[in-house]
Amino acid sequence: MDTGESIADRSERAARVRPVVPIAAVAGAVVWLLVGLAGAGLSWSAGTSRYSSVIDLVLPPTAPPVVWAQVAPWNVVQPVLVAVLFGALLGLGLALVAGRPGWATSSRLLRIGAAWLVAVFAADLTALLWTVGTAVVDPGPNGYMWVLRDAIPTAVATGWFGTVWGWVPAVIVGGAPRLPAGSTSRTRAGRRTAAVAGATALVLAVVLIAVQPTIARDARVAAGGTPDGLPTETVTPTPRPAAPAPVAADPVTPGAGWCSAEDVQLSLSGVDGALGHRAMSVVLVNRSSSACIVDGFPDVAFAADDGATVAVPLEHGASYMGGAATPAPVTVAPGATAVAALAWGAGGTGEAVSTFWLAPYAGASRTPLTADTDLAADATVTVSAWAAPTTGSD
Structure with missing residues (x-):
């Protein structure tokens, strides 16, 4: 039955009913969290640890394994915050790409490819914001160098996650019906989505960086120390252990022809x-x-x-x-x-x-x-x- 509604009007109404960019961003965040959790669980399992290299290829670690071993609730809260940060950055990138004039007239395959590339960049940016921000506010007892060294391998792993799993949000966005070029709904909705996603990403990045000292404090308390890492009272210093013995206390019997320390x-x-x-x-x-x-x-x-x-x-x-x-x-x-x-x-x-x-x-x-x-x-x-x-x- 003809309702008098034009094709452009129906396309715009469908876009309002199905906001594909937020849906894709949420899907990307969920996949990020599930892939990271599944990969860490399989790598830690005694029966599958020997296949850790293969597991990392299929289920790339979206966070260093130590994150999942933190004291509660940070072993849950921090991975979830990082996953939502990825979703926000992904939503920002998708909204900007989908708002380009050429998007409306591009082929479905080209749109999926562009959205997939956005997922890779969003994954890398998530890792860099998190690891570098953590290094700045909480360098740990060994200084900035060792924390910053984790930024590159973490970004490589998350970039691989975007390569392997970025097709999920890419298909959601790139496979959606195209709106007519110059659609006012598409333009306004894209700007609103980009603004909301960008603000969310900024807030989450600040929150993630700000909670790092609290996570470190809780770890010290869980290990039996004080919140600030300082002694609670002045005590008589305990004598320091002696240097290691020049020869092990539990020697083995050397075999014939073994290399000696002098050799x-x-x-x-x-x-x-x-x-x-x-x-x-x-x-x-x-x-x-x-x-x-x-x-x-x-x-x-x-x-x-x-x-x-x-x-x-x-x-x-x-x-x-x-x-x-x-x-x-x-x-x-x-x-x-x-x-x-x-x-x-x-x-x-x-x-x-x-x-x-x-x-x-x-x-x-x-x-x-x-x-x-x-x-x-x-x-x-x-x-x-x-x-x-x-x-x-x-």
């Missing part, structure tokens, strides 16, 4: 970081005139700036950052090298480690080596087995 020179590589994880290599060089063997795991102890022992928990095996899990004899020719990995989680709040006491095996003489890291006493260090260096290793 080798030990060194530490620089620190690599990714998504809240840290790792560095222990490099052993055979300085003797004959081949020798390393087997098992290197012996490691830790000390603070003043030389006192720092009791860092140790475990043996491979980690998220790699390394050999199973010991196997490695023959090291004169001048050749063997490597092992030390890995730990970022964000430690205990006593900082500045010196690593290393030996080729427990029972050999330890060599103290200093290194600039963010390793702290409440982090667990995973020590991998000795292995031959791969191409490109230090």
